[in-house]
Amino acid sequence: MRNLLLLIAKYGSTITLLFLEVICFYIIINYNQSQKEIWGHSAGLFSGYVNNQVQDASDYFKLQSLNDSLLVENSKLLSTIINYRVNSKENGFRIFETQDSSLLKYTFAPARIINKTINLRNNHITINKGIKDSVTVGMGVVSKNGIVGIVKNVSENYAVVMTILHHQSKISAAIKNNDFHGTLVWPGEDTRIMNLMTLPRHAEITRGDTILTSGYSTIFPYGIEIGTIKDFKIEGGEDSFSIDVELFNDLAKMTHVYLVKNIGQVEQEVLEIDNE
Amino acid sequence: MIDLGFLSYGHFFIYPLWIMLLPFKLPRPILMVLAFIMGLIVDMFYDSPGVHAATLVFTAYAREFVLRILEPEIGFDLDQPFSLKRLGIVWYIAYAALFLIIHLFVYFSIEVFSYVYFYEIMMSTISSLIFSVFIIVIFVMISNPKY
Known part of the structure; x- marks a missing residue:
């Protein structure tokens, strides 16, 4: 008071x-x-x-929940596009319905990157989806601008992805429009440059051609654009090109990815192993 | 019609004189309450409810600062009223001018109620100041010549 x-x-x-x-x-x-x-x-x-x-x-x-819902929506759209593309390549242009499960060859699910390395010789990323979300070893991982890697290890809630920037990574890639294909590897210097090898020397290529996934693997569907041809040469005596491919994708600034599940993967792999 | 230039913004104000001349010793809150009542009465005649009252209350509050600035070295004789003769014409004009600058600036600001018209506020303040100081000093001389 x-x-x-x-x-x-x-x-x-x-x-x-x-x-x-x-x-x-x-x-x-x-x-x-x-x-x-x-x-x-x-x-x-x-x-x-x-x-x-x-x-x-x-x-x-x-924003967080909005982002998540957009990611789910994106993955549905991506699934539609990729399946349409794959089916139209295999069967010609046929009316395609995602509801028709026999035509659904790939499914997509969004994931968030929670850890990554970018500057090592072998780079991995960790994503926030695991066994709970039916992630399995060998699934492909793509982002909005290209391919990211392959799932190598899965735990209950997380998965480790071997990125394409890894010395064991070998991706089957093709030139857009003429279907010549080769193997994409990472020589290990620039994170934006990969090397396309074993492309036969009679293939017609020019600088700026688009490189996409060939579909000749059980992991990535046909037609995901990877990058463009930056430079190419033929080493003396070799019968194939050595091509520098500039990636569309920048792994350093990526935050979200989509997991690709090939529904026929196991069947195809079993068949191919039996054959050997 | 004579064009007075910026002086045409001017009005003259005599009523602040009353607050100016209230005794030294009057406590500030009472001074302000008196100013408030006075302001409301003025507002009744100008039909501008609250504008003069708000201005006069603020001016009454600021009177102490004005007096502190103008305090002579020997200090004020607190028992004496404000007298033109005793304090001198120069002091009186300075007092009226400082007091009225505050009063007029606040008044015109509240009247237009927007800083957009800052130029008009300044012009009105300056031209009214010249009129008002002149009128007030004359008024004091005429009405109370023996002081």
Whole structure:
């Protein structure tokens, strides 16, 4: 109580000022036409601004779930496109329905990268999907701009992906439009450059040609664009090109990937192993 | 019609004189309450509810700062009223001018209620200041010559 009295004694005039000014401004704003209009306008601007900021903030917190739902949607679209492409290549242009399960050869599921290496000789990434989400060893991993790698290890909730930037990585890739195919490996220097080998020397190629997955494997479907031809040469005495391919994908700044499941993978592999 | 240039913005204000001349010793909150009542009465005649009251309350609050700036070296004689004769015409004009600058600036700001019209606010303040100081000093001289 004593402190309160001291406070009033010390700041009494300021308190009186504020009190009286509040009354005055209340009167001004309510009983003067022009001030009332200006006040209404300014208050509208201010509350509009505040509402906008609040909306932005709450949008920000919704981004996570929005992202996830977009990823699921993307993977569905990706599945439609890839299956359509694969079917049209195999069967000509036929009406294709995703509901027709016999024509559904690949399924896609989104995943988030939670750890990655990029500057080693053998690079891996870890994703937040595991056995629970029916991830299995040998599934392909693609991103919106190309291929990423192959699932190598799976735990309950996570999976480790061997990226294409790995010395064991061998991807079957083809030149768009003429179907000559070779093996894509990573020579190990630049993370944006890979090397396409074993492409026969009579293949017609030019700089800038697009390289895509050939579909001659059980992992990646046909037609995912990987990169463009940056440079090519024939080593003396070799019968195949050595081609530098500039990737569309930049693994360094990737955050989301899609897991590709080839539904006929096991059947095909068993058949091929029996054959050997 | 004579074109007065920027002076055509001017009005003159005499009523702040009352707050100017209230005794030194009057506590500030009471001064402000008196200013509030005075302002409301003025507003009744100008049909601008609250504008003069808000201005006058603020000016009453600021009076102490004005007096502190203008305090002579020997200090004020707190029991004496503000007297033109005792304090001198120069001091009186300075007091009126400082007091009115605050009053007029606040008044015109509240009247237009928007910083968009800053130029008009400044013009009105300056031209009204010249009129008002002149009128107030004359008024004091005429109405109370023995001080």
